[in-house]
Structures are given as structure tokens and as C-alpha cells.
Amino acid sequence: MAAVTLSQVRKAFGSTEVVHGVDISIDDSEFCVLVGPSGCGKSTLLRMIAGLEEISSGRIEIGGRVVNDVAPKERDIAMVFQNYALYPHMTVSDNMGFSLKLAGRPLQEIRSRVDEAAQILGLREYLERYPRQLSGGQRQRVAMGRAIVRKPQVFLFDEPLSNLDAKLRVQMRTEIKELHQRLRTTSVYVTHDQIEAMTMADKIVVMNMGKVEQIGSPLELYDNPANQFVAGFIGSPAMNFLPGRINGAGIDIGEGIRVPVPAGATVAAGREVVVGVRPEHLAVGADGLPATVVVVEPTGADTQIFCKLAGTDITAVVRERHEFHPGVPIRLTAQLTYLFDPASGARLA
């Protein structure tokens, strides 16, 4: 097991730079999730850690050793690919034992380690099958098994669950987390699904357009987003954003509609701002901001109310049950608000 450190890592394909100077430090036995929208450079970053992609500049260290010019096989890592990349012509046990065989380990040891991994992943019955004879979830497990038999210093995962159906995804999510708690191997996990990130990570790295937007624990990111991008990306349903202007102790967000400036905020009067409020921080009451119901979606545990407030579509999530119909006026109170700069997206309060 080892810590992974990236310092000022850049990557350019030809003349287009896709990763712009990334600094991340991942502690020993930490589960770190890289999350961000499609095309933001997550896979590229992971492939650079694996050594499948050269880095244009910067430094990558694994376990204190600079690995910029070290071949993938000497980095002591294992990677799980999105499409699993199982060798189609080998049985499950050959797939899992391939790396050990290449390393010239004795047959006895290979067999016992494959067996041990199969035991952990519940693959004992499938060892003699070929990948094409397995279901998606089983293939996924074989791919994991192939990674764990090697007992590497670092696991790398590139969207390993995105080919599975929703239910299996939740199940595998738990399994991967359990596995990590058991093995305590440093892991870097790439996903574009923020729920996966929130539920699995010790540390989340939010990326956007080849840059790191924020690094922190799941709840840190949720409670204290550094900017509008992170605020909008973390949390489901996403945070509502309302454009407004500071006016005394309040913010005008529409014709006669005002919300108070968050406590402790120091922003100049007359300044344009974006007010952010999470759906779960909106309460329906007798007074508050006037909104009109558009659609109501009860999920059982809670109810999502899509409504229009001062010309902006917003979402509220409430626990109590309401009989709302489209077009009905309601009143919302924001219990917690954030302020962002409209131009840069930086957090103001």
C-alpha cells in the first residue's frame, strides 16, 4: 500500500492541453474518487497514474517513488477497466492468474491466490468458465479479482460500474467498498456519477475541464462547496441557483421577492450575485417566497416539487406529504443559502 501524489501534472494531446496542472495527494489506504462531467479528463488522469499515457509535465509519485518514466508493470498497480477487458480466450482462473504467471510465480502459489480471490468475490463456481459465459456483474467481479490477486499497492478503477444496471450498480458499489475496508489498498476510482462518489469516497476530487475544482471529504464538499460548479455538481437533486442583487440586508431575486443575505457574509451593496439553495433546504410554509407548482413527484420517502420562482425553475424536496396540483401557488422558505459570484462562480458566502 502506498500514497499517491500528483504535482502539477499536465497532459496535452498534440497542441490541445486536456489536463491543466493537477495537484492531488492521496494518502495511504485512502479511497479517492475522481468525479466530473464527461470529457473533463478523469480517465486521462487515471491512465497517467497507470502509466498508459505519458505525462506532458509534472510529477507522479507512488509510495514516495517518482514514477514518471516507470513502465506500467513496474508501478505495482492494478486497473479495472470500464469494459472489464477480460481476456476472451482464457478461463476465469487463467484471467485472474495471468499476471502471476507472467511474473513467474510457482503454480501452487498462483492457484492458492486465485482461489483466495475467488473466495472473497464469490467466484468459486465460475473458475473454469470463459468470460462470454458470465453475466455483466460476474465479469465485473472477475475484473476485480484479477486486480486483487496481485496484491498491488494501488487499485485504479475507471468507471467500473457504468455498464451494469441500476440495481446491480448499487450492490457492486457496496461490495467494492467492503472490499476496500477489508484490504485497505489505496484506491483511485473514476466516475461521473456523484452519488457513487458521495457514497464510496474517503476523499473526492471534483474535476471540470481538466482542472481540479475542489478536494475534500464527501460532506465537506456538500456543506462547503468552493464554487458554483461544485455546489451544482454535488448533491441530488442539484442545487437551485437564482440570480439576484444585494440590496441592504437582503437580496432582490425578482419583483418584490427578497431573501436575506446569509449571516456573516460581507458583500458590497448593489452587487450582482447568484443565490444557491439546496432543494432539501427549502421548506413549504404559510409565508415565504411565492412560487408556482409545475410538477409534483412523490417518491414515497419524500416529495420533489418542481416549481417556478421569479421566472426560474427550482426544485424543492420535502418530507411531509402535500396534495399539490400543478399551477397552485405555494410559499417557500430557504433555510440555508449560499452566494456565488455570477462571473467566476467563486463562493462569496
Add this chain to the structure above:
Amino acid sequence: MSAPGSDSQGMHYLESLPRRAVTVYLPLAVFVCVLLFPFYWMTITTFKPNAELLSREGNPFWVLQPTLAHIEKLLFQTSYPQWMWNTVVVSVVSTCASLAAAVLAAYAIERLRFRGAKPTGLAIFLAYLVPPSILFIPLAAIVFRLGLFDTRWALILTYPTFLIPFCTWLLMGYFRSIPYELEECALIDGASRWQILVKIILPLSVPGLISAGIFAFTLSWNEFIYALTFVSSSETKTVPVGVVTELVEGDVYHWGSLMAGALLGSLPVAVLYSFFVEHYVSGMTGAVKE
């Protein structure tokens, strides 16, 4: 007429077999007849006595008094067995050598991504387009210089000039259909380039290798121009050249033996095809299906 819908439903069941006969089996039968007729003609000519062969009487599509005289002449009065052996040696050796070279070339061009890989691939394809009828003149000069004239080596070494481009091109397409991730995964698993080629790529390309091999074997088996030019003594001739040069004397065509030679000469290829036909078809339709 009152219920055309249900009527045609009922008829459909009766119609499906006759319709299949017309749309599938009839054209297929015509096709097979056209394709197999030359073989039929070769076969009956082989067994016809000369008198029957040249007479204008009777049915030309049948044999009345079959004879083995032509086959006997072919096997015992010419060097046909030797030609056959030469053809086998030349075809097998040049096919194997070409395949080995083509695997390395195709893999390098397709996967090593070195500078100029694309132009190289294109150049190899263009080399394949240059017809042997132009190339045999300069090649003849080279063969003479190397002192290989009238040896089997002359053919073994010149056939790859058209086999390698062909096999490389075919294998490039095949390798392209193998996902990159497999190789990257093997790379992380600790495999060297050579191990990736031998343990991952080649086992997955078996159908492609078989198609390339069959094609190459057939091309060299039937090759004519180089064999005619680079070889002259009877002991080193191949079947296509031997049959034409030694069974036609002036304007006398030994039709029976000619046809027997052609028939026997086409048998090994036919056997090879029927052996590998399944792999061959899957080789034409792509590689990894999980």
C-alpha cells in the same frame, strides 16, 4: 375474397417452402452447377479414352469406356509427382514465412503507433497493387544475380513479394478489431510486447490467421508467371507450369492428362478449404466477440 387478410395468413404457411425453393434453393442450384461444371468436365475428360475424346459421335457429357491411361501417363511418364512435391514445398514454406512476416508487420503498423505507421500501411497496400506481370522482369534479374535461377528457392523467396502485402493488409484489419484495453490490461499485468503478441493477440486472431494462410496458400499454389520465368528444368517445376509446358507438345494437346493434372492439382486446395471453411468465414467477419 371476403377476408383477404386471414386468407393470406393461411396461405403463408403453405407458401413458405415453395417460396424458399424459388428464392433460395433454385438460384443456389444454378450457382453450384455453373461453379462445378468445369470440375465435372475435367473429371470426365480425365477418364475418356482418346478415341471417345475426339469423336463427334455420342454424348460429350458422358464416358462410355472409362480408362486410367491418362492418369497413368501423367504419373509415370511425366515428373508430375515431383511437380506436386515442388508445389507443396514452395507453397507451404512461402506461406509460413509470409504469415510470420505479416503478423509482425501488421501488429507494428496497427498498434505500435510509430511515426509514419499510416503511410507504411498504405505503401504496403500499394505494393500489393503492382501486378506480377510487371514485377517479374526486374525480379528475374535479381534471381539470376543471386544464383537462384532454376531452384525452388527462386519461388520461395519471390512469392512473399505479393503474399506479405496481402497478408499484412488482411491481418491489419483483423488486429484493429481487437480492443486496445486488452493490451493495456496485459501491459499492466506485466506482459512485454512480445508476450502480448503471443499470448493475447495471436490466440484471438486465429480465424484471421487461417484466412490469411488459406489465401496465401492458394495464391502461391496457383502462381504461374514467376514459376514459368524463374524455373526451367522439369525437376523444379510446379504443377501449373509443368502441366502446361510438358503436356502440350507443339500443337498437340494431351487433353486427358492435362485435365487429370489440373484435377489432381486442385484437390489439395479444395481439401484445405473444406477443412477450414468455418474459421475462414468467421475470419472474414471480424475478431473478438464477447
